[in-house]
Amino acid sequence: MKPIEILNALKVNRPKLGKETGVGLYRLFRLVAMEDILGNGASAISYYAGKKLGLELGLKSIDEFLALCDDLKIGIIKIPEMRDDFIHVDVYECVTCDGMDVVGRTLCSFEGGLIAGSIESITGKKTTAKEVTCIGGFGDETCGFDLTLKD
Numbered sequence: 001m002k003p004i005e006i007l008n009a010l011k012v013n014r015p016k017l018g019k020e021t022g023v024g025l026y027r028l029f030r031l032v033a034m035e036d037i038l039g040n041g042a043s044a045i046s047y048y049a050g051k052k053l054g055l056e057l058g059l060k061s062i063d064e065f066l067a068l069c070d071d072l073k074i075g076i077i078k079i080p081e082m083r084d085d086f087i088h089v090d091v092y093e094c095v096t097c098d099g100m101d102v103v104g105r106t107l108c109s110f111e112g113g114l115i116a117g118s119i120e121s122i123t124g125k126k127t128t129a130k131e132v133t134c135i136g137g138f139g140d141e142t143c144g145f146d147l148t149l150k151d
């Protein structure tokens with residue numbers, strides 16, 4: 001089976017509806033359908049999928065990463081802390097979870113993986129992300145990710 005290329009998937013021709021869709025469709029896929037089939041594994045698989053995608057996007061700079069997040073409307077991204085071995089990324093208005101009733105666990109593993117993969121691609125350093133705050137998970141203000149970078 002031939003894989004679907006990223007640029008092909010992002011080509012949209014919907015004359016009346018355009019390229020935007022409802023947040024609900026994504027959430028039903030990510031939070032309801034995937035968890036229904038994969039259970040606890042949905043989180044790890046979503047992280048891995050996001051990480052792989054982030055690596056394959058071929059981003060070259062933080063500005064390109066921010067532009068991508070803006071284009072895909074993942075959320076409003078702020079980076080309050082950036083060092084050689086540590087970056088903190090805050091996602092406001094997270095596509096996965098903002099507005100949900102609090103569920104008591106982190107939800108945004110796909111975003112975490114995507115951010116980690118993007119940063120790894122940009123810096124060339126092995127990067128892992130841990131979601132430390134989550135809007136829909138715990139009622140936090142942001143979905144916050146601690147990124148650890150290793151040479």
Ligand SMILES: [Zn+2]
Binds near residue numbers: 097107108134
């Ligand atoms: Zn979130």
